[in-house]
Amino acid sequence: QSALTQPRSVSGSPGQSVSISCTGTSGDVGDYDYVSWYQQHPGKAPKLIIYDVRKRPSGVPDRFSASKSDNTASLTISRLQAEDEAEYFCCSYAGGYTFVFGTGTKVTVL
Amino acid sequence: EVHLVESGGGLVQPGGSLRLSCAASGFNFDRYAMSWVRQAPGKGLEWVLIISGDGATTDHADSAKGRFTISRDNFKNTVDLQMNSLRAEDTAVYYCAKSGYYDDRHFFSWLFDYWGQGTVVTVSS
Numbered sequence: 001q002s003a004l005t006q007p008r009s010v011s012g013s014p015g016q017s018v019s020i021s022c023t024g025t026s027g028d029v030g031d032y033d034y035v036s037w038y039q040q041h042p043g044k045a046p047k048l049i050i051y052d053v054r055k056r057p058s059g060v061p062d063r064f065s066a067s068k069s070d071n072t073a074s075l076t077i078s079r080l081q082a083e084d085e086a087e088y089f090c091c092s093y094a095g096g097y098t099f100v101f102g103t104g105t106k107v108t109v110l
Numbered sequence: 111e112v113h114l115v116e117s118g119g120g121l122v123q124p125g126g127s128l129r130l131s132c133a134a135s136g137f138n139f140d141r142y143a144m145s146w147v148r149q150a151p152g153k154g155l156e157w158v159l160i161i162s163g164d165g166a167t168t169d170h171a172d173s174a175k176g177r178f179t180i181s182r183d184n185f186k187n188t189v190d191l192q193m194n195s196l197r198a199e200d201t202a203v204y205y206c207a208k209s210g211y212y213d214d215r216h217f218f219s220w221l222f223d224y225w226g227q228g229t230v231v232t233v234s235s
Contacts, residue, residue, distance in 0.1 A: 001172055003154065034220040038155070045205060045228060046147075046155060051221040089155050093220040097143065097160045097169035104154040 004029065004090055004102035011108040012080045020105045022073040022090030028100050030071040034093035037066060037075045041086045049088075050075060077107065085109040112136035112224045114206050119229030122196055126233070130191040132206030132226055140164065140184040143209040145222065146191045148202035148231075156202075160209055161189060196233045203228040 005023040012018040022029065022037075029035055037050035048057055050066040053073065063078045073092070077084050090102035118130040132144070145160040159170040159180040168180050177196075182189040189206055207222040 003156075032220075036221045038222070040155075045225040046222070047225075048221060048223050051211070051223075052219050055219075057223065091155075091157070091222070097162065097167060098171070099145070099157040099160070099220070101147075101155040101157055 001094070001098070001100055004092060004100055006088075006090060006102040006105045008103075009106040009108065011110055012077075013110045014080055014082065016080050017076060017078045018080060018107060019077075020075045020088055020090075020107070022075070022092075022102045024071050024073075024092050024100070026071060028092040028094040029068065029073055031095070032093045033068070035066075035068055035073045036091045037064075037073075038089045038091065039084075039086050040089065046089065080109055082109050112208065114208065114224055114226035116204065116206050116226040116229040119204065119231045121232045121234065123235050124197060124233055126196050127192070127194045128196060128231060130193070130204055130206075130229055130231070132189045132191075134187045134189070134206075134208070137208065137224075139187040141212075144180075144182060144189040145207045145209045146178075146180065146189075147205045147207050147222065147225075148200075149205070149228075150199070150202040153202075158204075159191065193231070196231075198233050201231060201233045203230050 010018045035053045038046035040046045053068045066075045113135045146158045161180045179192045205228045206226045208224040
């Protein structure tokens with residue numbers, strides 16, 4: 001149950017795009033399409049922004065998109081806005097009733 | 111509207127015990143699994159335990175093995191986390207999270223779509 005690997009930080013200017021990778025193994029990301037992504041602002045609870053690899057819950061802007069290839073999932077934030085500055089975590093179902101989160105990525109809007 | 115409200119956090123000495131509770135409302139509670147997810151200060155999210163909607167199945171992360179147990183009361187719509195033999199490294203914000211989602215076609219997805227505000231557990235002498 002090792003944490004999924006994410007870059008510690010990424011940054012971009014308003015209007016630009018940034019991408020965050022999430023690398024797991026064949027026992028989690030590679031085996032299941034239950035990859036989800038969460039946005040967390042300081043002092044707040046996480047918020048679901050992507051589920052089932054690429055689906056967006058109602059109310060999440062289409063600037064957020066995601067995909068998966070083999071053992072790596074990716075989140076892309078397009079048309080970056082100041083309010084996107086937050087920590088982002090991926091999460092994968094890992095079989096049975098188990099889950100593993102990513103290490104987290106701090107997105108900075110320059 | 112879905113609401114999850116955690117309670118029971120506080121300061122506890124190493125080796126001590128603490129019981130957290132999460133009160134749920136706004137959804138068919140017994141239809142969904144519930145998880146506890148924690149976040150140590152300045153660290154990432156860590157899934158800790160889960161319990162199925164009917165309470166028959168539980169699972170846990172290695173960090174919880176033999177020390178933490180999860181239970182639920184589907185009449186009171188609550189889910190509890192009993193933590194024993196607490197260590198300094200258990201210091202964290204503990205969130206309860208609704209685990210799983212059925213879409214309009216009743217297809218199921220594993221995700222954490224609703225979270226409580228968290229309760230702080232500090233293990234220190």
